[in-house]
Amino acid sequence: MATIAQVAVKAGVSTATVSRALNKPEMVDAKTKAKVQEAVQSLGYRPNQVAQGLASRSSRTIGVVVNQFGSAYYGTMIDGAERALRKIGYKLIAESSGEAAEGERSAWQSLFDRQCEAVIVHSDALAEEELTGFMEKHPMSVLMNRHLPDYEDRCVYLDNIRGGALAAAHLVAKGHRKIATITGPFSYHEARDRLKGFEQQLAEAGIPLDPDLTAEGNFKDDMAFERMMALLNGPKEFTALFCQSDEMAAGAIEACRQKGLRIPDDISIIGFDDVDLARHLSPKLTTVRQPLREIGAAAGLLAHAVARKSPDIEGICRSFEAEVIERASVLDLNTGS
Amino acid sequence: MATIAQVAVKAGVSTATVSRALNKPEMVDAKTKAKVQEAVQSLGYRPNQVAQGLASRSSRTIGVVVNQFGSAYYGTMIDGAERALRKIGYKLIAESSGEAAEGERSAWQSLFDRQCEAVIVHSDALAEEELTGFMEKHPMSVLMNRHLPDYEDRCVYLDNIRGGALAAAHLVAKGHRKIATITGPFSYHEARDRLKGFEQQLAEAGIPLDPDLTAEGNFKDDMAFERMMALLNGPKEFTALFCQSDEMAAGAIEACRQKGLRIPDDISIIGFDDVDLARHLSPKLTTVRQPLREIGAAAGLLAHAVARKSPDIEGICRSFEAEVIERASVLDLNTGS
DNA sequence: TGCCTTGATGTAAGCGCTTACAAATGACAA
DNA sequence: TTGTCATTTGTAAGCGCTTACATCAAGGCA
Structure with a gap:
């Protein structure tokens, strides 16, 4: 794997210039930019996003913890979250809790150890009290499909x-x-x-x-x-x-x-x-x-907003409404059909 | 967040010693270890796994790309992979391809940009030829539930x-x-x-x-x-x-x-x-x-083995057998039941 | 001409860790 | 006493990036 230093040598500039050419193109001269581009091409250089994250203190990663991935219920929410995040250049690290309280606790913590900027939690096993404690301890967390009155603005939930x-x-x-x-x-x-x-x-x-x-x-x-x-x-x-x-x-x-x-x-x-x-x-x-997919997407966006301390938080829909889908399993006693 | 440097100061030792006390305990004196432990406790220190990864050149992360997470088919495989990997201290970064060839290509690449040690791909959209090219270009990849004769030992598949x-x-x-x-x-x-x-x-x-x-x-x-x-x-x-x-x-x-x-x-x-x-x-x-969960788990383990260039590769089951589950939708014409 | 801007680039100090290598200490045999 | 060796610790150089700050050349203006 080529590094930025190799690109710099090949282009005859400093690593700082390479970095700028790639991330802040308006700051560098057109000719220099061209040289850098060429070096990047010929070396097949791709920035190491982990190193970028360490240096810039932003991992562009959100974590998610759910019971398990195998069911449509969780899968659909995760799908919504992943798609929403991918659109804004974020990635999802997924961890399952194995349907146990201890699993939820450790997954939550360990996702932060991996420098997730925020984590989305679908808690099933944690009691309200402990959950509140975690939300306080980890301000970069959002709750998915659960409503905690104390942390209303970090919950995405169905009514x-x-x-x-x-x-x-x-x-x-x-x-x-x-x-x-x-x-x-x-x-x-x-x-x-x-x-x-x-x-x-x-x-x-x-x-x-x-x-x-x-x-x-x-x-x-x-x-x-x-x-x-x-x-x-x-x-x-x-x-x-x-x-x-x-x-x-x-x-x-x-x-x-x-x-x-x-x-x-x-x-x-x-x-x-x-x-x-x-x-x-x-x-x-x-x-x-x-609306599971929508709930997942909103959780993803909310997590991102929270991580970035963005004022958009208010603009993200956090409360969703259910709706009845009428099919064929309910008889109308009034008409008998 | 406390850093290793702060722990070192508090414990009155160098950062190297802290690192060793935590990762290679047998190398450090019992008393020193105790001092370190105490400092870790009181500061609530947790190692930054991204920094560890950068320094040690191992991210302990495996990527996975599938069409989407919402269906039981993919969800179950991912669940199997995640559980298997979690047991050995690895994490899963999941990306969906949005059911398009371009999505598969970019997800594949971008997971490596995130320093995944290996990536598991469930390719639906890529033709065999292009797939072969990718497997060659990215040797740290394994194919899940697809069989590519040229890369037999990096495929987990159903017969x-x-x-x-x-x-x-x-x-x-x-x-x-x-x-x-x-x-x-x-x-x-x-x-x-x-x-x-x-x-x-x-x-x-x-x-x-x-x-x-x-x-x-x-x-x-x-x-x-x-x-x-x-x-x-x-x-x-x-x-x-x-x-x-x-x-x-x-x-x-x-x-x-x-x-x-x-x-x-x-x-x-x-x-x-x-x-x-x-x-x-x-x-x-x-x-x-x-056996979707088993296939997922095997893909996880195989990815890990490939990343570590472990000789265990041979020991991981790569070919799975289907089995018929008899329920009630087939009539026996011989007996009429 | 001299001084001040402005824009483009380089220098170097990190980010939070790991790990060669060097140094220090003490035990022990000769 | 001296040299040897094992054990424990420290020093410092990275890992691959970003970015504050310094530098430098060129242009504008009085």
């Missing part, structure tokens, strides 16, 4: 309360009154918020949330399958189900199938997320869409 | 010929004789290989591949839907279909549904990949499994 309300409103509008729900784990802020919005919206329609029809899941299909089985075997009847993730909806659908129940004829189901899976399920799943 | 054969064998064993197939794009090596294995295996059973029952898709569901519609509307009958990706199988299933055809009663379908989607489809999809 989960409203998301939950949307699900309830949709079901109620379709004439459902007896509604069950399988939530995410209550240790997750999102799960609590979605349930809260769901409950509030039901209340507005004069329907109290029935604890017997409320089950705590873990966003995964297997557990949702079991919960749904229990609900179906329970004494209470219901015509509709709200699952806080599409994957759980898939598990619930499977349970219905095993019990010989048809969807949406016998039971209506609405999911949450709108990952690819949703439109491949049978019937196609009506769901509450999270 | 796609065998994978295609497996699909054919399964269908034939179930008594199918009239078999259609929707392939990936023929510009993809994988698609050609899978078709080749498929054809060979059929030939062994005395069944010629019928061009009228062979359609070229693009691994996506939409196009598969159209291709399947055309096949169904065509003059030739068939009892089974092999799709070269699960996503295409989902599209084909949708087409059957629209035509009022039941699966597997009227038509049997076997997919390829075994991503999460497969077990959520209805009926659950019988498919040829690619």
Whole structure:
């Protein structure tokens, strides 16, 4: 690999001039610039970006930590972040936490050790209190898809309360009154918020949330399958189900199938997320869409703005709205279709 | 951020000693080590890994370029690679190519500019010839899930010929004789290989591949839907279909549904990949499994071995075998179940 | 002509580390 | 006592860049 020094020798100038010719072209004479260009070409010189970063104290790198990369949920957000950052010449270093609190802590720290200018964290395992501590300790961090009131301006998040309300409103509008729900784990802020919005919206329609029809899941299909089985075997009847993730909806659908129940004829189901899976399920799943790619992109931009202490922070959308995508898994009781 | 110089002052030793105390503990006296440790603690010192890398000429970073991160296919491989690398203290810099040849070229180059010790490439867009050129130009590269005969020892790949054969064998064993197939794009090596294995295996059973029952898709569901519609509307009958990706199988299933055809009663379908989607489809999809996570992990390890010029290269599994996962989308014509 | 600008380039000091090599210390054998 | 050797530490030269500051030549102006 050619170095700047070799280019300088070949072009007959100092390394400072080479550096300037490349980075601040307006400061150097046209003829000199030409000589430098030629030397660069003939040596195939490419600046060592790590050395540049060390000297200029800017790595142009953002870190991201998520549970794992294999699921569409995380993958889509990361994709959004990476594309947004790549456009402005930034790179993404990705680390997975292995779904453990200790993994989140160490990944967070180690990304800074790698001189990431900022890091994007999707925390699942850290309690609110510890998270707050980290946000304070690492001011160059932003939270993705989680809302921490104390650090409002460094969070990109979905309005989960409203998301939950949307699900309830949709079901109620379709004439459902007896509604069950399988939530995410209550240790997750999102799960609590979605349930809260769901409950509030039901209340507005004069329907109290029935604890017997409320089950705590873990966003995964297997557990949702079991919960749904229990609900179906329970004494209470219901015509509709709200699952806080599409994957759980898939598990619930499977349970219905095993019990010989048809969807949406016998039971209506609405999911949450709108990952690819949703439109491949049978019937196609009506769901509450999270704009994951947009959320990821916003997190990337926010991280960049925070790192650069840019005043644009205010201009970056930090709060996103969910929307219901109507497909074929909810029956309209009013019209029967 | 504290620097090594500050630690040195606080501990009353030279920076060299601090460096040694931290990286080669056996070289320094126990008492000195204790003083250093204490200074490190009290200053909260953490080594700047970028500076370490510059000085020691090793970044402990591997790059990876894929089409996009949002799909389970790429996500799972990346997950495998990241976990394998994290265990040996390496980090992953991820860049997406935006599904374009130019994106692949520039990502590849730019990851080296960031001093990645090696880069893992999942090339979709580059033709074999250009790819060979890149492998020659960048010896610290490995190919993930693609097989380039000239650089056999720097490729981690699935035996796609065998994978295609497996699909054919399964269908034939179930008594199918009239078999259609929707392939990936023929510009993809994988698609050609899978078709080749498929054809060979059929030939062994005395069944010629019928061009009228062979359609070229693009691994996506939409196009598969159209291709399947055309096949169904065509003059030739068939009892089974092999799709070269699960996503295409989902599209084909949708087409059957629209035509009022039941699966597997009227038509049997076997997919390829075994991503999460497969077990959520209805009926659950019988498919040829690619061990994506293992392939990703092997690519990570191979990249590391290549970067370190380690002789272990030979010990890393580079060729993976597919396997058929039997679920519910293929009817056994022999028994009728 | 002399002085001040202005623009282009070079010099050299870092950025935060590692690592040859040199130096110092003490133990030990002759 | 002296020389040898092993052990521990320090000195300083990088790694490949950027950038503040110094330098220098040329042009403008009184």
